[in-house]
């Protein structure tokens with residue numbers, strides 16, 4: 012069996028929050044950086060808008076060089092967000108980038124601004140903005156873009172026309188965008204603003220962000236700091252274990268998963284994680300009971316059979332059990348495309364041969380279950 016690196020990013024479900032909504036006087040800073048060359052007036056507008064949206068101190072960092080643009084001459088917005096996060100100082104509440112380069116994103120050929128939900132980075136491009144003749148109109152446009160992208164960092168999605176979270180691909184339509192969020196999105200941003208950089212929910216978001224970037228040491232540190240405030244949070248304990256596992260600290264990872272199961276005996280995630288831990292280590296035969304225990308606890312049998320089948324097939328090289336779970340998925344009414352494809356493959360295994368060792372990422376996503384993706388060959 013080829014060497015595999017296994018990483019499970021588990022459980023990012025939002026937790027209910029009943030904290031007072033005043034803005035804390037904590038040391039969290041909003042940082043601003045030019046990505047490539049940006050006129051000083053443009054940075055000034057961004058800084059003003061960030062101050063208004065965050066009620067925090069805004070500090071400007073040294074400009075960051077733009078990476079090579081994609082084939083169509085645009086900069087990849089997702090890659091720029093990652094670049095900002097890698098430049099973020101330790102006391103970052105949010106980090107914003109402004110660029111003159113046109114942007115593209117995975118889902119769209121052209122975007123004005125970009126942010127990932129629940130992560131700390133946001134950015135926008137001045138390339139497509141209308142050339143308003145008055146400074147007031149320019150500031151208003153930037154203010155709306157910043158409020159919108161900041162809203163995504165607080166976890167907000169898109170909304171109807173009468174909210175600043177309204178989606179727009181047309182720069183001229185920013186004129187039609189309201190300045191204010193709706194009640195729901197006001198509430199979400201109030202919570203986000205109220206969480207200082209030492210709040211467990213804030214630290215959990217930072218830890219998840221670092222985990223996504225593969226910064227295991229820094230992710231472990233953030234999970235531990237988050238857990239100091241919530242020592243029996245099963246979701247955080249499981250996620251800490253996942254980061255430890257990714258960092259090769261298998262004994263500590265097992266302890267974290269045990270703690271998670273003690274805190275929440277019925278939660279399936281720590282069991283999935285233990286299954287991945289054993290499968291990744293030198294005791295793959297121990298994975299099966301944990302995987303079956305996870306499926307048993309999972310409230311959604313379709314996603315459970317899907318996840319178990321994929322783990323058996325990709326991680327444990329056990330086609331027999333994989334087939335059993337994929338068939339159970341279909342028998343119970345599931346029609347997931349990935350499951351159908353894999354089932355077809357298992358029933359006629361000569362069509363495909365995998366030889367390269369792979370890096371596999373498993374991620375628990377609310378509402379969708381355990382998603383397992385291949386990151387391609389590991390080196």
Ligand SMILES: [Zn+2]
Nearest residue numbers: 159163169178
């Ligand atoms: Zn948006």
Ligand SMILES: [Zn+2]
Nearest residue numbers: 170174193196
């Ligand atoms: Zn809204």
